[in-house]
Amino acid sequence: MATDNTGPNPRRWRALALIAAAQFIVIMDTSIIGVALPKMKDVLGFSQENLSWVFNAYVVAFGGLLLLGGRLSDLLGARRLFSTGWAVLGVGSVVAGLAQNVPTELAGRAVQGLGAAMIAPAALTLLMMLFGGNPKELTKAFALYGAAAPAGGTAGVFLGGLITQYISWPWVFYINIPVALVALFATPSLMPSVPRRSGGIDIFGALTVTGGLAAAVYAIVRAPEAGWASASTLLTLAVAAVLLIAFLVIQGKRREPLMRLSIFRAPNLGAANLAQFLLAAAWVPMWFFLNLYLQQVLHLGAFASGAALLPMTVAIMAIMITAAPKLIARFGPKALVVTGMLALGAGLFGLSLARPDGNFWVDVLPASLLAAIGMALAFIPSLGTAISAAPPEDGGLASGIVNTGYQVGSALGLAAMTALAGAQTSDTTVESLTSGFSAAFIGSAAIAVVGGLLAVATLRTPRPESTGATAADAQSAPVM
Numbered sequence: 001m002a003t004d005n006t007g008p009n010p011r012r013w014r015a016l017a018l019i020a021a022a023q024f025i026v027i028m029d030t031s032i033i034g035v036a037l038p039k040m041k042d043v044l045g046f047s048q049e050n051l052s053w054v055f056n057a058y059v060v061a062f063g064g065l066l067l068l069g070g071r072l073s074d075l076l077g078a079r080r081l082f083s084t085g086w087a088v089l090g091v092g093s094v095v096a097g098l099a100q101n102v103p104t105e106l107a108g109r110a111v112q113g114l115g116a117a118m119i120a121p122a123a124l125t126l127l128m129m130l131f132g133g134n135p136k137e138l139t140k141a142f143a144l145y146g147a148a149a150p151a152g153g154t155a156g157v158f159l160g161g162l163i164t165q166y167i168s169w170p171w172v173f174y175i176n177i178p179v180a181l182v183a184l185f186a187t188p189s190l191m192p193s194v195p196r197r198s199g200g201i202d203i204f205g206a207l208t209v210t211g212g213l214a215a216a217v218y219a220i221v222r223a224p225e226a227g228w229a230s231a232s233t234l235l236t237l238a239v240a241a242v243l244l245i246a247f248l249v250i251q252g253k254r255r256e257p258l259m260r261l262s263i264f265r266a267p268n269l270g271a272a273n274l275a276q277f278l279l280a281a282a283w284v285p286m287w288f289f290l291n292l293y294l295q296q297v298l299h300l301g302a303f304a305s306g307a308a309l310l311p312m313t314v315a316i317m318a319i320m321i322t323a324a325p326k327l328i329a330r331f332g333p334k335a336l337v338v339t340g341m342l343a344l345g346a347g348l349f350g351l352s353l354a355r356p357d358g359n360f361w362v363d364v365l366p367a368s369l370l371a372a373i374g375m376a377l378a379f380i381p382s383l384g385t386a387i388s389a390a391p392p393e394d395g396g397l398a399s400g401i402v403n404t405g406y407q408v409g410s411a412l413g414l415a416a417m418t419a420l421a422g423a424q425t426s427d428t429t430v431e432s433l434t435s436g437f438s439a440a441f442i443g444s445a446a447i448a449v450v451g452g453l454l455a456v457a458t459l460r461t462p463r464p465e466s467t468g469a470t471a472a473d474a475q476s477a478p479v480m
Contacts, residue, residue: 008137012130015190018183020145022082022123024152025089025179026116030059030284030410031156034291035302036169043169044105052418056411057106060217061113062120063407064210067258070121070400071201078125079191083184085118090180097170108173124387124399129192139325139384146380147320149406151313153284157291158313161306205250205258212243213408220415228419263390263397271458272386275337277405278451279344279382281413282444283375286348287312288414289421289440290368293354297430297437300360308360312372319376333381334459340378341452347371348445352438356430374448385459417443 009015033040033054041051073081089112096108127145131138163171219236226232251257264270287309294305327336350367358364383402390398417440425436 009130009192011190015130016141016144018186018190019123019127020148022119023145023148025176026120027149027152028156029112031153032160032172034157035160036164036172039164039169044102046102053106054109056217057109058113059407059411060214061110062116063404063411064213065114065117066121066400066404067209068206069117070397071258073122073125074397078122079187079193081118082122082126083187085115085122086180086183088118089115090177093173093176097173120403121399126191139328142380142384143320143325146383147317151317153287155313157287157309158306161302165302202254202258205247208243208247212240212247215240217411217415220419223419266389268385268460269389272382273402273405275382275451275455276386276402277409278447279378280406280409282344282448284410285414285417285440285444286371289437293437296433297356311365312368315369315372316376319373320380324380328381332461333385334461336377336381337455337459338452340374341448341455344371344374345445345448347374348441348448352441356434
């Protein structure tokens with residue numbers, strides 16, 4: 001890397017602020033539309049069944065194209081792709097905000113997802129370029145970067161409520177535009193230049209994996225209405241399976257695949273990505289249904305329900321930035337992933353006990369803070385392990401894989417928990433709604449506990465190269 005010969009980049013911490021802002025925005029865009037959905041339904045003519053595709057159009061494009069984004073980051077240069085991604089995200093935000101009908105809105109959201117799929121892997125590659133030569137700084141950089149993801153998801157709900165109630169719903173999309181302009185202006189001077197690599201682009205692989213993921217999410221979202229054993233559900237799931245199997249076959253045979261399968265021979269790469277997948281599958285349904293509980297059962301307004309989630313955001317950022325790096329150095333990444341997943345499961349189980357006549361201070365705050373602590377403990381070590389397990393030349397691919405796992409986990413987890421909640425909800429009374437939300441929280445808790453148990457079985461504890469090396473050093477050593 002350039003930093004090995006010229007010393008640390010003097011602008012690396014300012015560059016990290018922009019990288020963290022990128023992570024904040026691409027994750028925030030998954031959640032900021034939640035409170036605005038009822039308004040969008042009335043204005044644009046969505047049906048109740050299709051409304052979830054405002055979320056899914058973004059997440060499927062984001063998750064399905066991340067591997068392609070990681071490959072493009074390696075081939076075209078991370079800085080160039082980072083800038084291009086911001087431009088695409090800005091265009092998608094304009095289209096989504098100006099949309100006057102359902103197809104245009106979904107197209108805008110898909111373009112936003114494409115931009116995010118370029119930004120996210122390029123951002124992680126740039127982070128590794130800036131901090132990969134110093135394990136201690138790398139751990140701090142991961143802490144700041146990691147805090148931006150759950151903070152963006154939670155803050156998106158708050159900002160969405162604030163914007164929807166006091167401005168208008170299109171501004172949940174327009175808010176991206178000034179950030180994109182600042183990023184486009186600042187990137188050339190802050191980010192290191194990454195040389196291009198020769199190679200081809202596996203377009204067919206990108207199409208099969210994106211189509212397979214889209215079909216899987218569509219089948220799960222539609223299953224409660226169509227029936228899990230219906231011909232349409234089974235056929236769509238079969239199509240998803242065929243496309244995903246075709247993707248794996250293609251990757252095994254191509255000379256320059258989108259995802260080189262041999263990368264999973266790297267110790268801990270597959271295990272850490274599995275932890276990220278299950279973490280997202282438990283966490284994203286939590287904030288989605290918690291926001292609905294606050295509004296539909298406790299009858300809080302859009303702004304108040306968003307504000308009720310701020311304690312989680314503060315707890316996550318405080319733990320990730322101040323405590324997590326020290327805990328990783330003392331106990332190692334595996335211990336934190338396991339502890340965090342089990343704490344998240346315990347917090348979700350606590351939320352499942354929320355009452356139809358409950359209140360925020362008793363039914364929401366204690367359990368949500370415990371869940372937030374669990375998320376904060378598990379996120380950074382699983383992310384850092386997944387990225388640093390791969391060799392430096394595969395940084396874009398590794399970041400694309402881990403981001404894909406997180407986004408696909410969030411989409412499939414939310415789809416499954418929505419189906420579970422719907423099966424337990426018979427009408428719109430607060431008792432019935434609470435029963436459905438409780439089922440979703442219990443299902444998410446089970447995912448988190450399974451994730452913790454799998455982490456015990458699959459994650460390896462890295463061995464320090466010397467007696468004075470910390471666990472954080474060992475975690476980061478492969479990227480040096």
